[in-house]
Structure formats: structure tokens, C-alpha cells
Amino acid sequence: MSFATDSPVHSSSSDDFAALIDAELEVGSSGSSPDDRGNEEKEVDDDNDDDDEEDEDDGDGDLNDHGNKRCKTEKLEDQEEPQGSTSQGLIEEKLEVSLKDICTHPGSFGQMCILCGQRVDDESGVTFGYIHKGLRLGNDEIVRLRSTDMKNLLRHKKLYLVLDLDHTLLNSTQLSHLTSEEEYLKGQSDSLQDVSKGSLFMLEFMHMMTKLRPFVRTFLKEASEMFEMYIYTMGDRPYALEMAKLLDPKKEYFSGRVISRDDGTQKHQKGLDVVLGQESAVVILDDTENAWTKHKDNLILMERYHFFASSCRQFGFNCKSLSQLKSDESEPDGALASVLKVLQQVHHIFFDELDSDLASRDVRQVLKTVRKEVLKDCKLVFSRVFPTKFQAENHLLWKMAQQLGATCTTETNSSVTHVVSMDAGTEKSRWAVKEGKFLVHPQWIEAANFLWQKHPEEKFPVSQTKNQ
């Protein structure tokens, strides 16, 4: 609103009037109908003022400023100062110009700029529908928010943790998908009145039954002290909110940071772009690696939690589900308990062991180091694991083992510690037995990958294949 600065010296009153009308038209088009009457009145007033305006340098700007009276007088004072050549006045004025005329429109709410209130119609930036309807932020603003938030968070010694729901923290099924063996669960479900104690819930209004993973309450409590937590699920929004209510009845952990598939920017993908956290400080817990193609380094892969039979079937398992066996994952040794230990370790290393500047630390590097410790000092040889013509170095298990810190080789020698085999009858397997090396099933590596610890080799024996 500082026309005084960019308009040339007023040569005649008609010039002023042209500028004035321009400005008024602009106001009229951006403002809404009921303002119009007020504007018209003003125009009439301005007409009368036009004559005595010429000796007044900033009259033009003021007339266009159809704000209140107080603002007007302030402006007059502001602009008198530069004539007295005080530099501060100039700076102040420039600031005002940059704020009002060249607003960068850092984001919008209901299609209005959050900074200047003008209408903005461009569709750039990322929508944050999960925070509030109609909120959209530009990329620069997101960067700015992330960096200020990062400082804040690091001061509280916290990192970000993004949690998946299904198969990670809980397991849900449609009521109609329950098998006859699972009907007993309906009688065992916990009341929805006090969700903080129960773990099995029947949500009749959604036609669903949900089982929380054992240990999840302790997990959330402990993790909330080290992390700012988000829920990010491929389920829809109502489902996500309902699950958040079960996990966090007091709203102390997530407080609105619940992201569902409706909020993501890409279909069938999860992305950190809607998470207001620096990527170098985010840890993700999810059971589906493919959902996070761009952020694999941040991911801790979880072993899937299948409680209901329908969920087993969905993933093609033919075994009995936990619900049919009337058992459950172990509370102290389950996946969540072990991943909590990893998280604690990562947090400890990030804040207490690294020497570099706090802001430059990267949790992805820490995750890599921690992962490398799991199978440290193991030297693996594979036997009948990969197809014959397959490049062994490119196989998933080979890479997995290397990420876990193991050394992989193709030849047997005395330094080898483990032989990973599908079949006890192969040459290498027999060699392992003879030399007293561990002979383990490939699942041993997968288990280590999920639980981030070396498992007793005895639990993964290799059987003789029948057709040999």
C-alpha cells in the first residue's frame, strides 16, 4: 500500500485520480460485495480532497489505504522521517513494502494467503488436509517450518517417528471375515468405554474388529519420550482416526498428527513430504517396504502382525492364525519390544555418541551403523539359496546380510562362520557339519533383519529335502 514510493512526482491532479481509480478498482475486485458501498463513499470524499493534495507528498498512498484512521496517521509520521534523512525510517518503510506488496504467499488457507489474506488460486505446494481442511503450504514454507521445528525438537532431545497401523501396531478385520473358529473373540472383546486397558475391540459401527499388538501401549509410552510421533496409514481417514483413538485415548502421543491415504500426495505410496519433519531425523516403522520407495534409508521394516485368519489369508499364508490358535505374540520378546530397543539405541547414538554438530547429524547413518552391528563378525556362505545362474551379489538375502554387517562369500574356507542353506544334503552343508560351523536356514537372516538381533542358530535348523 505504499504508492507514495513508486508513483512519480504528482504532476497534475488528474494523474492522481487515474491512479486512485485504478487502486479502487483493484480493491473492488478483490474485496467482496458489501465493501463496495464503503468504497464508493470514499471515492466521493477523495474527489473533494484532490485539489489540496498536491503539496502533500504522500496523500496518494494514504487515500488508497482505506484502512482505519490510526493507520493513516502512523503512515504520515513514518514517511516524514525519511525526509529528515533518518535511515531507520527508510528501513521500516521498506519492510512494510516487502510485507504487503511482494508477499511471497507462503501458504494458503481456504485459498487465501496465510500472510497477507489475499486470494491465491495457484495449486502449488502440498496440501495438509490432515491438519486442517483447506490448508496448503508452499515448499519454501515447509522448508522453513521444518528447520525451525528441527531446532526445537533437538533441544528436547527428540526425533520424529512415523508409525504404520495395520500389521505394525495392530491388526484389523471385517466382522464378516471372521471364521467360525474366531467367533469366540466376539465374547472376549474389551469395552470401548475405557480403551486404555483393553487390546481387542469390536467396532460394530465400522463392522470391524481390531486387535492391538502386544506391548503396543508400553511401546508408545516409551517411544513418545524420544520421538514426536506420527501415524501414517494406507487406510482411509475415518479408520485412521478411530484407530488413533484406540491407541491414544488421551490424545497425548499423536495430537492431530494422523495421516491417512487421503492426505498423501502420491497414490499407493507413502511420502515424507506431508510430514513436517527434516528427513534426516525421521525414523519410519512399517511392514511394507514398497510403500516407502523414496525413503528406504529411514525405514525399519517390521515383521507383520497377523492376528486374524483373514489377514493371514490376505498375504497367502495357509497356517492357522494366532486367533485360531488362541495365542498371541509374546509381550516381552515380540517385535515391538525388540524394535523399541533398537529405537532406544538409535536415539542414544544420535544424541550421545556422535561428535558432529547436532543439526548435521543424520539418523539414516545411525540406522545403518546399528544395522551393521547385528551380524557383525559373521561370514556367510550360501548353499542352494539362489538359483544357479543368478548373480549372487544381487540377491535380496545377500544384500540383506551385508546390510546387517555380515560378510558374504561364495567359497568355503576356515574363516566362514555360517553356512546358509535350504538343504542339509548339499556339499557345503555337509562341510559345515563336519567343520563344526553353524548350518542355518535363510529365515535366520530374515529374523535378524526384522528383530535387529542375532538369533540362536539352533532355532533355524536345515532339514534334509525328501527327494534327494
Add this chain to the structure above:
Amino acid sequence: MFFHIVLERNMQLHPRHFGRNLRENLVSKLMKDVEGTCSGRHGFVVAITGIENVGKGLIRDGTGFVTFPVKYQCVVFRPFKGEILEAAVTMVNKMGFFAEAGPVQIFVSNHLIPDDMEFQSGDMPNYTTSDGSVKIQKDSEVRLKIIGTRVDATEIFCIGTIKDDFLGVINDPTTA
């Protein structure tokens, strides 16, 4: 700002309502239809205060419905740019805070919160001055200035600021 204005609306009435209570039925239907709705031009209709007049009904062919033109007085609420409003905070986050004044949703970005107020995360996120004397959190009442409005067919959005003299918290829920 509130206005007391006269509006007109064509009401369709089912034949079963004809009879002694026709007028009452018409008025109660009008209230049900109009109160709480929002029109882009006038803003929110808060309450109907009276009926000016009910015009002649026109019978619809085929259905038997009758259309009455009804003129009624009502109180409407419409925020304006530059207006000062008092609002209740509904959500606080690192981007700023959201507040409500009746049906109006207002967003105050953290650019427009005084620089000495800093965001504090936690289970009760808030903006607090460095000395802790002023705190904005959920359910606080704030006085703010509207700098932008957009009136939709059904909703009103506003952008507000508290970065000006005499704006900010007017009632703290923790001390109340």
C-alpha cells in the same frame, strides 16, 4: 459483524400442512431450512426474528405443493476484512493456530503471531512468550484482526492476525 436484515425466500409446502396451522408450519420449516446456513452474500443466518409477510401461494401443477414467497427478518453474521473479532482457539500447531468465532474458521499463521511468542510442542501444544506470562493453547480466547475473508456457499474462512496492538489472549483457560 452482525446485521439485522430482511430476506426473502420461496418456501414450498406439502399439501398435508394446509389447514389451521399453515402459518406455523411455514415458519417452523423456514427456521429449519434457513437458520445455520450460509450465503455468500449475507454470511451466516444466525436466527430468524420475525416474519414480515407471507405472499400469495402458487399451486404447483402435478405435485400439489404450494410455493409461498416469505419475507423474514433475521440476524446474520459476516466477518469483514479489518474487523476485530473474539474467537476461541481450536487447534495449535507449528504452523500457527486455528480459532472459531461461531461458525467462522479463522487461521492465524505463525508469521502473524508476535515474534516473542514461541511454539512449544507436547501433549498441549501452545505459543508462549519467553517469560511464560502469555500462553495461547486450545480453548484460549483470543482477540484477533481479520485480514482476509472468503465466503463460500456453505463455509466462511478467514485469515487473522494477532500481531498488532491490543490483540492476543483475552482469557486463559488454565487460570480461569
